[in-house]
Amino acid sequence: MSTQLIQERVAARSRTARVRIVAALGPLTMLGGVAWAFLQPYRLTILHPHGEGFWWLFVQPPLLVIAVGVVFSLLIAPGLIEDLEAEER
Amino acid sequence: MQPPAEHVHWMFATGFLLLGLLLLARAVVGEEVWRRRAWRAYLWPSLLFGLGVLMWPVMVFFTNSTIHLVAHGMWAQTMMVAGAAELGLLRGKLHNRAWHLAVPVALAVSGASLLIHEQNGWLFARAAFLHHIMGWTALVGAIFPLVAIVRPRSRVWGSGLALTLVVLAVFLYADRDVAPIFGHLSPLAGEPHR
Numbered sequence: 001m002s003t004q005l006i007q008e009r010v011a012a013r014s015r016t017a018r019v020r021i022v023a024a025l026g027p028l029t030m031l032g033g034v035a036w037a038f039l040q041p042y043r044l045t046i047l048h049p050h051g052e053g054f055w056w057l058f059v060q061p062p063l064l065v066i067a068v069g070v071v072f073s074l075l076i077a078p079g080l081i082e083d084l085e086a087e088e089r
Numbered sequence: 090m091q092p093p094a095e096h097v098h099w100m101f102a103t104g105f106l107l108l109g110l111l112l113l114a115r116a117v118v119g120e121e122v123w124r125r126r127a128w129r130a131y132l133w134p135s136l137l138f139g140l141g142v143l144m145w146p147v148m149v150f151f152t153n154s155t156i157h158l159v160a161h162g163m164w165a166q167t168m169m170v171a172g173a174a175e176l177g178l179l180r181g182k183l184h185n186r187a188w189h190l191a192v193p194v195a196l197a198v199s200g201a202s203l204l205i206h207e208q209n210g211w212l213f214a215r216a217a218f219l220h221h222i223m224g225w226t227a228l229v230g231a232i233f234p235l236v237a238i239v240r241p242r243s244r245v246w247g248s249g250l251a252l253t254l255v256v257l258a259v260f261l262y263a264d265r266d267v268a269p270i271f272g273h274l275s276p277l278a279g280e281p282h283r
Contacts, residue, residue, distance in 0.1 A: 018117050018118055021117050022114055022117055022118060025110055025113065025114060026110075029106070029110060054090070055092040055093060055096045056096075059092065059096040059099050059100060061099045061102070061262045064099065064100075064102070064103040064106075065103075065106065065262075067103070068103060068106050068107050068110065071107065072107070072110050072111075072114075076110075076111065076114060076129070076132075077114075079126060079129065080114060080118055080122070080123075080129075083118070083122050083125045083126070084118055084122055086125075087121075087122055
């Protein structure tokens with residue numbers, strides 16, 4: 001096997017790893033938020049909304065973490081993966 | 090209709106978490122791929138600048154002492170300068186690479202402000218503990234963007250800044266107005282909230 005072919009395969013594997021990492025960032029963040037919600041359910045006022053004010057219902061940290069993961073997965077990751085794959089081609 | 094202070098910290102934590110994720114993705118894919126779409130290149134400096142702008146109302150409405158006010162003002166200014174410097178470099182309005190120093194300087198000044206304006210010891214209350222630990226995290230974390238200036242292609246130094254911001258976000262999410270830390274709460278801190 002030629003050195004050039006080996007180098008190309010190593011580079012391709014590195015790009016595949018990068019694609020996987022970028023694809024995993026959003027879901028991992030969402031998973032972190034879900035795990036936090038299970039560990040500290042009292043930080044989710046949506047589970048017991050009666051009598052809560054606007055800010056306590058609007059700002060719920062585990063949901064905010066999940067929202068960041070969703071935003072990253074939907075708005076950032078697809079384009080990045082597309083560009084990484086275009087670089088591969 | 091003003092949010093409680095802890096909610097403001099959680100909202101900023103969300104901003105820092107998103108910023109950290111963007112910088113982590115940028116470190117993973119490399120600068121060349123990251124800049125393939127112009128809007129993406131401008132995203133993180135704009136977010137940093139925006140967080141700096143949003144810090145001004147926090148300074149005006151949520152500070153109850155001069156040193157507290159000055160610290161929030163410092164964070165607002167350093168975040169805006171760092172974001173603006175990166176935007177200027179991207180747009181080509183700034184040419185000297187030394188402008189990249191604005192990010193590590195912002196982190197170092199922010200860390201120092203956190204440490205200087207906290208008047209109580211580590212275990213006084215959770216807020217005091219978080220000020221100390223965030224101050225040292227920001228100070229030490231400033232090393233990552235500093236080294237990244239001389240080694241811009243290194244993933245380690247690029248990821249270091251991103252992970253520093255993620256850790257700062259976790260600390261901000263842990264903030265409560267009055268709460269114990271590791272079972273310690275000074276009677277001078279007041280009654281813990283829910």
